[in-house]
Amino acid sequence: MTAALVWFRRDLRLTDNPALSHALNDRQQIIPVFVHAPEEYGTWTPGAASNWWLHHSVTALAAALSKRGSRLVVRCGSSIETLRQLISQCGARRVYWNRCYEPALQRRDKAVETALEDLGILCFKFNGSLLYEPGSLQSGAGRPFRVFGAFWKACQRLPPQPEPLPAPRRLPPVAPDLQSVSIEALQLLPRPRWDAGLTQAWTVGEQAAAARLAEFVSGALKDYPTLRDRPDTFGTSRLSPHLHFGELSPRQIFHAINQWQAVTPSAGSIRATEAFLRELGWREFAYHLLHHFPQTPDRPLDSRFEGFPWSRDYLDALRSWQRGRTGYPIIDAGMRELWSMGWMHNRVRMIAASFLVKNLRVPWVEGERWFWDTLVDADLANNTLGWQWSAGCGADAAPYFRIFNPILQGRRFDPDGTYVRKWVPELATLPAKSIHQPWVAGAPTLRRHGIVLDRDYPPPLVDLSESRRHALEGFQSIKTSPRKLPPGRVP
Ligand SMILES: Cc1cc2nc3c(=O)[nH]c(=O)nc-3n(C[C@H](O)[C@H](O)[C@H](O)COP(=O)(O)OP(=O)(O)OC[C@H]3O[C@@H](n4cnc5c(N)ncnc54)[C@H](O)[C@@H]3O)c2cc1C
Incomplete structure (x- = not known):
């Protein structure tokens, strides 16, 4: 047996972890490693809520590894330097990892690979976080898909997803002299501590992710098509942070959902399965x-x-x-849900984003940055897609003139005001008709x-019809030129 590093990054789990499974299949003496190097994320270093989750997720991974006889080696510093050091300390000849897809991390990984190969180290890379490898799909014209429907149809024509890989029962021990820093030393938890709401709302880690998936499949999934838009119920899976940190893979979800559908066959379960997998499809699309468009976290796709x-003087707005003080309760x-639990229901994300960008005419990147810092599921691909969609400047985006009316949306999706009452307690006693x-x-x-x-x-921050008119005038002023989309990085 030779020593090999398994470099954990956005795959903080033991089940269905291709890098870990392949290292074990190759009969390697594996050394699990986590390297904390936030500066390698470029301008998108993880926000405070993400860091909170990461702290607990790495802690859970370390516990799962030690239960199986291994040990997570945690280090801080540049990935290249840290891996080089570890290699010289333990004599590893191979490094295994699952790919990351953020542009800065892809560049980092390429540099790591080159540096390690120069030392004669073999690098093995896998897809552990997506159903389909980005870049593997293109339209009939050989271009990246820009319309979700066509993209998802093309995905569904691909071969079926392989079964998830089992978690190893036992792992080889790691030499005690291989040093590790404590997870506390990474200083991921907020100072001063404001994370009581997060602690109350979430249980982090692979085991919790599996439990949440099982609970969703046996509970809310059957009503997903009708309740997924209702913030006043538990109609969605809330798996997004678990997925982002790789505490479970989309493949595990895909199989769990399909298995449920196979044992509860009905038109309703087919509809629910399709509706839910379609949302996972949006994640793939993101x-x-x-x-294909790595500039889009910072620049609109539609130039x-x-x-x-945009409004010039928008800081107060x-x-x-x-702070959740716009005067529009939904x-x-x-x-406030976001601030308290680091998560917001998708329907409300769309309403809040539309209001910021269209009614307040605040540049969409400001909202994107705020979500980035406050969401426990902050994800560069999904957040970029969500904000560009809401602003009307992305691929397959909401047309600019679609401006959500927060009063009508509230009445439709929170008809009794249950959601508003929970998060805006000062309005809790108002009757549904005025809430x-x-x-x-x-x-x-x-x-x-x-x-x-x-x-x-607060009274309403802006008048809805007047601000809508200004937004549409703004759009008229840029509409004169035809819609311009860059061709995209060709696969
Ligand atoms: C402005 C805006 C910003 C967003 N930022 C993020 C973000 O940073 N991270 C994030 O994970 N999602 C983001 N989303 C998408 C979506 O709101 C969340 O994925 C969803 O609310 C998570 O809740 P859930 O796990 O209960 O979703 P479910 O409805 O249970 O869906 C299951 C999974 O499918 C994926 N998914 C669902 N809807 C979408 C979508 N519209 N786009 C991409 N993937 C989707 C998620 O991984 C989700 O966990 C954003 C949406 C908007 C409008």
């Missing part, structure tokens, strides 16, 4: 787009939007939005409920 007349509920627009209830009614507008809850 990675496909990031691969006409480079010249959009941005701050009100961030948005404020979402922004999505408290100002129309009139001062005397509001007073009866203990609310004085401006003192307890």
Whole structure:
């Protein structure tokens, strides 16, 4: 047996981990390694909520490895230097890892590979986080797909997903003299501690991810097509942070969902399976787009939007939005949910993003950055797609003139106001008919409920129809030139 490093990154699990399984199949004496090098993420270093999750996820991985007789070696510093050092300390001749797809991390990985190969080290790389390798699919014209429907159809024509790989039962021990820093030393937890809401909302790690998947499949999945848009229920899986950190693979989800469908065959279960897998498909599409258009976390895909007349003086409006004080209860509920638990329901993400970009005319990158710092599932591909979609400047985006009306959206998707009551407690006693627009209830009614507008809850930050008109005028000013999309990196 020769020594080999298994370099854990965005694959913090033992089940269905191709790098780990291949290293074991190759009969290697494996040394599991985690290297903390946030500066290697370029301008998108992980935010505070992500770091909180990472701390707990690495802790859970370390515990799972030691239960099987191994040990996670944790180090801090440049990946190239750290891996080189480890190789010289343990005599490893091979390094195994699962690929990352963020542009900065791809560049980092390429540099690592070149440096290690110069030392005569063999590098083995796998796809551990996506159903389909980005770059492997192209349209009939040989171009990257820009329309989700066509992309997803092409994915479904590909061979079926292989079965997930089992977790190893036992792992070889790691020599005690191979030094590791403590996970606390990575300083991932916030100072001062503001993470009580996150701790209350989430259990982190591979085991928790598997439990959440099982709970979703046996519970909410059957109603997913009808309840997935309702923030007032537990209608979605909440698997996004587990998926982002690779505590479970999309392949495990794919098989769990299909197995459920096979044992509960009905038109309803087929519909639910298709609807849910389609959302996983959006995740695949996001990675496909990031691969072909690596500039899009910072630049609009549709270059006409480079010249959009954003509001010049938007800091106060941005701050009100961030703090959940826009005066539109469904948005404020979402922004407070985000602040408290590091997550927001997808429907509310769309409403809140549309409001920021269109009604407040704040540049979409400001919203993208705020989500990046506050979401536990912050994901460069998905966040970029979500914001460019909302702003109307991405691939297959919402047309610019589609501007969500937060009052109508609230009434439709939170009809009793349950969601608003939970996150905006100062409005909790208002009746359903005024909870999505408290100002129309009139001062005397509001007073009866203990609310004085401006003192307890803000009046609307902007008038919806006037701000909508300004947004559409802004769009008219850039619309004169035809829609311009770059050709994209050809596979
Ligand atoms: C402005 C905006 C920003 C977003 N930022 C992120 C982000 O940083 N990270 C992130 O994971 N998702 C992001 N999303 C997509 C989506 O909101 C979340 O993936 C979803 O809310 C996660 O909840 P869930 O796991 O319960 O989803 P479910 O409905 O249970 O879906 C299952 C999985 O499918 C994937 N998925 C679902 N919807 C989408 C979508 N629209 N785009 C891409 N993948 C999707 C996710 O991995 C999700 O976990 C964003 C959406 C918007 C509108």
